[in-house]
Amino acid sequence: MKNILGREIPEFIEGYGKVKLFQGAFSNMGTKERKAVKANSAIPNDKKLLESIDEVIDRLNLKDGMTISFHHHLRNGDYVLNMVLEAIAKKGIKDITVAASSIFPIHAPMVELIKNGTITGIYANYMSGPVADAVSKGYLKKCAVMHTHGGRPRAIESGDLHIDAAFIAAPTADTYGNINGVQGKSACGALGYAVSDAEFADKVVAVTDNLVPYPACPIEISQIYVDYVVSVDSIGNPEGIVSGTTRITKDPVGLKIAKMAAEVIKASGLIKDGLSFQTGAGGTSLAVAAELKNIMKKDKVVGSFAAGGSTGYIVEMLEEGLFNSILDVQCFDLKAVESYRDNPKHQPMSASMYANPHNKGAVVNNLDIMILGATEIDTDFNVNVTTGSNGVIMGGSGGHSDTAAGSKLAIIVTNLVKARLPIIKDKVTTITTPGESIDVIVTERGIAVNPRRQDLIDKLKKTNLPVMTIEELKNLAEKMTGKPKDIQFSEDIVAVVEYRDGTVIDVVKKVIE
């Protein structure tokens, strides 16, 4: 079978199941069901606080074949996933599926557990490091499933992804399971990615290194969703949890791209009161924010909201009155954590509120401008941020396809050539985000606008910006690098790339070592 983007995908994938083919960004919509959930009625004097992770696993009655979930707010500083999996492995439990919103290099101990059959399945929105390598090499028994940040809560809420037990890394928790992310030595800010897990898992455990008396204040995740609380020495390494500061790039190419991107935004006509904006924490993306800030200040424009993953840079824009609020699913740096804690205009959103396509309206639907990166782009504007040029998994959508789908203007900012490889190709290795959601690509050598956006092409033609077709941009790149060789893959599927609506947009095949 081929999906609408021409990707060859089997009807049935062993270890995944029957495939629903991707048929366009908004073709699988309509009335959808949030699943029923069972909860254990608490009686006064029932205690939730347990002694150890070991006791938690016993009380949960974790068994072979179950699915356990984790969230990634502690990023590359997270200790909780490893801690829980180590305890599970010690008990000899096998065939566990790990549904982690993201997997980082710190989770390297998973590789051994993959090899010995403790872990046989993985769901993640993003993975990089040893686990991603192991998946790419076919070590995982079942194929991994790559979600988007909005697709994950969709899958959890619909029941497509059933979680037997969710482990919530809780920077602060009280004895009855109320949780916040803003206090304690492992404070990480907003806890948006953990919300659906808490609401829809069969059992929910708060793992904290800052146990406080009842009630926690503030409460971000309520006691009504939490079965057990366990206190441990440390849930994470603060250095890996939040960076001290996220910084604008100093690279002159990056700065040039950012300037051009800002001119594209200006030409689009979207810079006016009430505008909304989101960007990642990368240096070039932040440089676009800096350019946008200058324009907004000069033109005295006040935006409605910036969406985050938030950074100190976006916080400064809020504090300077350039936006009325921040809607935030996670905080990338310390300044963002502090702002989220102290400024009532810096508001939380769950991952479902952020980006789930099947609720009554996610925040991405209201985004005007979205700044995105890319590993590869093809001449249909399809974007790959899942696999590297060697075919190995090194990322994933995260919010890429969610925000691209929702926003009025989705801009890819990227160097035209990276590591002597052209960014624009005939076919990307893996499709993460469909071309229909991408409006414009800005590189230091030229700008290509999706032909679907004739309105934007017309507007940009009135500027001095180097607008060209994507084919022209591709040729420009290939002149610099030569045409890259195709990568060789085996026929084995190691990962299914699910679009945010649960359809399959692509598969990742095993790399030939």
Place this chain on the structure above:
Amino acid sequence: MKNILGREIPEFIEGYGKVKLFQGAFSNMGTKERKAVKANSAIPNDKKLLESIDEVIDRLNLKDGMTISFHHHLRNGDYVLNMVLEAIAKKGIKDITVAASSIFPIHAPMVELIKNGTITGIYANYMSGPVADAVSKGYLKKCAVMHTHGGRPRAIESGDLHIDAAFIAAPTADTYGNINGVQGKSACGALGYAVSDAEFADKVVAVTDNLVPYPACPIEISQIYVDYVVSVDSIGNPEGIVSGTTRITKDPVGLKIAKMAAEVIKASGLIKDGLSFQTGAGGTSLAVAAELKNIMKKDKVVGSFAAGGSTGYIVEMLEEGLFNSILDVQCFDLKAVESYRDNPKHQPMSASMYANPHNKGAVVNNLDIMILGATEIDTDFNVNVTTGSNGVIMGGSGGHSDTAAGSKLAIIVTNLVKARLPIIKDKVTTITTPGESIDVIVTERGIAVNPRRQDLIDKLKKTNLPVMTIEELKNLAEKMTGKPKDIQFSEDIVAVVEYRDGTVIDVVKKVIE
């Protein structure tokens, strides 16, 4: 059939269905299911803002026999319920069930709609005024169902009460359905009673008189639950929404009872760091708070939380550092609204978090001390706050049986005689709260402790407080008033009194006019 309290209840009640008998406060617990919910996937550019209540009703496709819900945060100032029902009646829609968390005198126009068959069913946690009278007289086609504040979200979440459309009176809403209760001319504070409606109704409408640009800030109820937004001139009369201030009684009898109640609390040993406390907004209840405050100050005790329905008086205790936080489901006065808006220690809780017996642990489970009122008490300590001495419905549990069940010490404070009628009877007219949940009754003439609490009897005997048996207290009252005559009822059931767990604790029969 008789339930465990000896109340005669049919196995099947016409217009209600099969009866599950009350069998004790915690006999219907265990694993319970939150039901599945259907939602309509929103596509970017879908608009939620409609022109009028009329258009809303058309878009909802409201039909004969449907159930619509309202919440009572605007109390006796609420315009929304009448406004919506008037529009429904004009369209000739019949056989509507109104699930309103409470019904007040301002909802008198419902009576005509009950008589003409527009409204044939009612669910409420509390009702007073013309609608309660009409129900008592048997005008409603089906029998009404009286919930508790925790039983209502339980019923909604479990699917026992299916809501086709929820109308949320929104003091502030943005164009995409984010709602808060703290801004706008109709600001009422916390919106705890509306949360389950928003989460579990098929369709959800925000009715606002303060439409703000996207996104509202703060957001108390999220866009992901709201289908439509409609702006109207006024959702309520500010004078009826919040009282200027709630005041401590000046009645010397009330003050005496409060002093005695405080001495009971002190003797119980519960006044220590970390204590938790809730009281209603009545004058005597607030006087107990005042007494407690003095003791806490003198003994330098800091409590963990006060639960609300909050009042300015409780807010003062928070501000003076006597509690670490307030957990609040609704605000009774302006000072409470302001505190909830401005003080991060004054935190929201949904009605489910407040009191639902079937989630993973409600706040009432953590209450130490609860001060309650009573209309009648019987010698088994059963309490009636549903019907008056004439048998007519004049209230309902609200949070009465929820907090009584959850708290360590549930104290009834009441005058021994009211309107020349004794408060203590052989059998109460209607059982709202089972005697097993009530620990002590404090009247100006004497104190009776539930024999289940021998520990408390022993402690109180060491004080100078006038402790006696409930029979002695009853005799004391009857000496003053004579034994009251029994009220005559017809055999027709006009209301089913559901305990918080969904079992039937009593029924209300039609009064003979």
